[in-house]
Amino acid sequence: MKLATWNVNSLKVRLPHLTDWLAKAQPDIVCLQELKTEDAKFPRAELEAAGYRAAFFGQKTYNGVAILSRTGAADVATGIPGFADEQKRVVAATVGDMRVVCVYCPNGQAVGSEKYDYKLRWFAALGDYLAAELQRHPQLAVAGDFNVAPEDRDVHDPKAWEGQVHVSEPERTAWRALLALGLQDTFRLFEQPEKIYSWWDYRMMGFRRNAGLRIDQILVSEPLAKRCTAFSIDQEPRRLERPSAHAPVVAEFS
């Protein structure tokens, strides 16, 4: 069972990349972020032709998330219950025996900004939500763009990034609070080479220089961690013309 997550940065622009990748990688479940597409314009027919049904929570211009699956999803929930938010950042669904929560965590813009405060409040609300989900669903996966590089080894140049948004201590503490609920970072379940990232800046040839951050993650509950057999980040789509800045991240389960 392959579970993937990919921030596509416009589903409309990236649809050819996405359908090509689905055909090659053959994932069973795919969490998508930054659709930048309202629900009425969601490319349902194209994705169904590719073999995937979709649960989506779209928004014009910004944000927007979806869960694609071969088998279809049950008990779809949108947003964070009890957290009023205009921004469409969360969709959850049950696929087979797995509960999947797809998240597009706020960027935060700059430490100390209004958006940074929103990011920290949003993470606190997400933590409350995931605690409840873990009670109800032992086989829980939380996949998406967390917009936090958890440790310095997840950052190409920790010195340059020190104290900046995505790596600041309050953000890392908020990210670790999710693990404290009983979730594990599938990337760290395996021996990993150094300098593995999931996002590279469009500017300054970020990808060619491997100037990246590992901000896209798949977190899983203990029972799912025991079933996790492989992890990979597929850099191939990042090499294409007009790529998303993010690479697809994949975890496999027995």
Place this chain on the structure above:
DNA sequence: ATGGCTACGATCCGTAGA
């Protein structure tokens, strides 16, 4: 050197991303 891409929705520039 505080820039540098990319997408979007609005026009031919501003906002946002990370």
